[in-house]
Amino acid sequence: MRRYSFVGTGSRAQMYLAALLGPYADLGRPVAFCDTNEVRMAYYDRIAGAPLPHYFPDAYDEMLKQSDVVFVTSRDDTHADYVSRALLAGVDVVVEKPMTIDLAGVRQIHDALQAGTPELTVTFNYRYSPRNALMRQLIADGEIGEVTSVTFEWCLDTVHGADYFRRWHRDKAASGGLLVHKATHHFDLVNWWLGDRPEVVFARGGLRFYGPDNARRRGLGTRPARGLIDGDPFSLDLASDEKLRELYRDGEHLDGYIRDRDVFSDGITIEDNLNVVVGYRGGASMSYTLHAHCPWEGYRVAINGTAGRIELDVVERPHVSPAGASSAIGAATAASKVAVALAEPEAEPAEVLDPSALSESESAVADAGHRQRGSRLLLQRHWEPAVEVPIPEGAGGHGGGDAMLLHDVFRGPSGDRLSRHAGFADGAASVLVGVAGNESLRTGTAVYLHELGLSLP
Numbered sequence: 001m002r003r004y005s006f007v008g009t010g011s012r013a014q015m016y017l018a019a020l021l022g023p024y025a026d027l028g029r030p031v032a033f034c035d036t037n038e039v040r041m042a043y044y045d046r047i048a049g050a051p052l053p054h055y056f057p058d059a060y061d062e063m064l065k066q067s068d069v070v071f072v073t074s075r076d077d078t079h080a081d082y083v084s085r086a087l088l089a090g091v092d093v094v095v096e097k098p099m100t101i102d103l104a105g106v107r108q109i110h111d112a113l114q115a116g117t118p119e120l121t122v123t124f125n126y127r128y129s130p131r132n133a134l135m136r137q138l139i140a141d142g143e144i145g146e147v148t149s150v151t152f153e154w155c156l157d158t159v160h161g162a163d164y165f166r167r168w169h170r171d172k173a174a175s176g177g178l179l180v181h182k183a184t185h186h187f188d189l190v191n192w193w194l195g196d197r198p199e200v201v202f203a204r205g206g207l208r209f210y211g212p213d214n215a216r217r218r219g220l221g222t223r224p225a226r227g228l229i230d231g232d233p234f235s236l237d238l239a240s241d242e243k244l245r246e247l248y249r250d251g252e253h254l255d256g257y258i259r260d261r262d263v264f265s266d267g268i269t270i271e272d273n274l275n276v277v278v279g280y281r282g283g284a285s286m287s288y289t290l291h292a293h294c295p296w297e298g299y300r301v302a303i304n305g306t307a308g309r310i311e312l313d314v315v316e317r318p319h320v321s322p323a324g325a326s327s328a329i330g331a332a333t334a335a336s337k338v339a340v341a342l343a344e345p346e347a348e349p350a351e352v353l354d355p356s357a358l359s360e361s362e363s364a365v366a367d368a369g370h371r372q373r374g375s376r377l378l379l380q381r382h383w384e385p386a387v388e389v390p391i392p393e394g395a396g397g398h399g400g401g402d403a404m405l406l407h408d409v410f411r412g413p414s415g416d417r418l419s420r421h422a423g424f425a426d427g428a429a430s431v432l433v434g435v436a437g438n439e440s441l442r443t444g445t446a447v448y449l450h451e452l453g454l455s456l457p
Contacts, residue, residue: 002028005067007060007082008074009033009040010247012096015402016071016409017047024410032063035074039251064089072096076181077174080105083120084112092119094409098184099427101176103435103452106428110454113424121409122427126185127192127420128401129356130392131312131375135303136193136418138310138389143379145307147194150286154186154299159320160353161272161292162234165210165263170270172438177270179203179441180434183290186299187278188422188430190288193303196280197429197456201436202446205274209293215264225265226258233322236260276437295319296371297355308381317355318371425457432456 004020006013020030030048033041034055045051055063060082064070070086072079072095080100086093087109099122100106113120126132139147156164164182168174175181191197208214215223223229228237238249238260248259261267272292279285297317303310355373380386394400404420413421432454436447449456 001026002068003031003066004028004069004071005032005034005063006030006044006071006073007034007057007063008072008078009035009037009044010073012073013044013071014047015406016073016094017044019406019410021048024406027410028069031066034060034063036255037251037257038254040247043246061085061089064091067091069094075168075174076101076176077105080108084108087112087116087118087120090116090118092121094121094123095427096123097188097427098176098180098431098434099424100431101174101180101435103432103454106431106435106454109424110428120424120427122422122424123405123409124185124188124192124420124422124426124430125401125405126189126356127418127422128404130394130400131314131377132189132193133401133418133420134377134389134391135301135310135312138379139193139303139305140195140418143308144303144305144310144381147282147284147303147305149284149304150190150194151302152186152190152286152288152299153301154183154288154290155294155297156182156290156292157294157297157317157320158233159317159325160297160355161294162210162263162325163353164270164292165268165272166236166261167259168257170261170268172269175270176431176434177438178272178290178292179205179274179276179437180431183274183276183288183434183437184430186288186290187433188426190278190286191426191429191433192419192422194280194282194284196282196284198278198433198436198449199281200279200446200448201276201433201440203274203276203437203440205271205441207268207271208273210263210272211268212264212266220264223262223264225262226260227262229262231322233325234263271441274437276433278433308379308384311378311380312375313377314375315371315373318369318373428454429456 006017017030020028030052032053032055033044034057035041036057038054041054064086069092072082072093074082076098079095083093083095100109164170164178169181227235229235238244244259252258274290276288277285278288296315296319298315301312375391377389377391378386379389408421432449432452436449439447
């Protein structure tokens with residue numbers, strides 16, 4: 001029975017701990033938590049049903065001596081250090097995306113892998129979503145011939161998108177910005193769909209909606225640096241939600257982490273509007289956009305090929321009411337989200353921060369107006385009418401994708417012709433598109449990945 005430890009006890013760790021305590025309890029057991037905050041580790045003790053040994057970051061190497069596998073679910077800028085130290089200690093690693101946030105982190109992990117034999121898994125759960133897997137299948141089967149170009153638009157709404165601007169993600173030094181923290185999902189999807197590697201990146205973007213300058217320009221007036229503004233959907237009251245209070249407010253005096261900064265306050269160094277062009281080794285190109293203040297959430301993808309075109313339209317949340325904004329953020333940390341991800345029938349459907357975590361049937365909106373939640377995939381070959389390809393829907397988070405991801409994490413991949421399991425090369429390829437995009441934002445020029453000095457397999 002394998003010994004599993006956790007570094008980082010924010011909301012990201014919940015799904016893995018719940019899986020280990022439930023359907024995968026026969027394979028291993030949780031043995032330790034590592035975090036900067038004793039309050040958060042105590043919260044996870046209650047989920048585990050018994051107190052486990054607690055380690056602070058300066059004792060991380062001691063925890064590794066008691067571990068066979070470590071889940072790295074800490075802040076993004078800490079990933080490279082925790083991952084590489086575990087690999088060098090002979091401990092297998094499961095790391096949440098992004099694998100790291102910069103070129104130095106990619107090199108550090110690469111060197112650690114070269115020095116030993118442990119395994120590294122990067123958890124790209126979007127690969128396991130049935131609609132995204134179907135896209136991969138259609139391309140691999142040659143339904144549209146050789147891919148020539150991709151258009152990809154991602155919309156984050158004023159709940160999910162806004163939340164990146166009140167917590168640690170707002171600091172590019174901690175998150176790499178949305179081109180790394182969020183778009184690594186999307187860049188990985190395209191890399192995986194095409195079975196190709198990125199070659200050159202050009203990006204434009206900026207902070208156009210959040211932040212104090214934009215607030216003043218729109219006449220929003222003086223706002224507190226954190227906390228609740230009565231009637232304002234962009235403000236957050238940590239005290240009103242039990243899980244937010246337990247995980248964050250009650251422990252903020254220990255490490256200074258503030259979870260409820262105002263999205264229009266000073267200190268934001270990331271962009272909320274981004275446009276990226278990516279060229280691939282095989283000749284295809286991608287036009288990608290990300291907007292973090294849309295009135296609805298979802299994405300649109302069009303893939304053109306020499307024999308036709310595939311279009312995928314996904315509406316994950318048609319709209320959110322001002323009254324529902326704060327409750328969605330609280331629900332994201334609640335145990336119900338973990339239950340939904342594991343397809344437990346007693347899970348209470350909820351308006352959650354990231355609506356992709358729920359299946360389509362579980363998150364129907366009663367009054368969605370003319371934009372309805374759901375997914376639609378069209379395949380149109382040259383000289384033929386378009387046909388809709390049915391998308392299979394499984395139980396649980398990401399249309400059943402989370403359950404398949406957890407199977408690969410705990411039992412290992414076997415016979416998957418779509419190659420959904422991701423490792424270092426996949427993690428590096430997705431991160432480096434974001435890294436190159438950030439460099440392009442800084443310089444105003446296109447960035448060739450080979451100029452970064454790291455060769456991708």
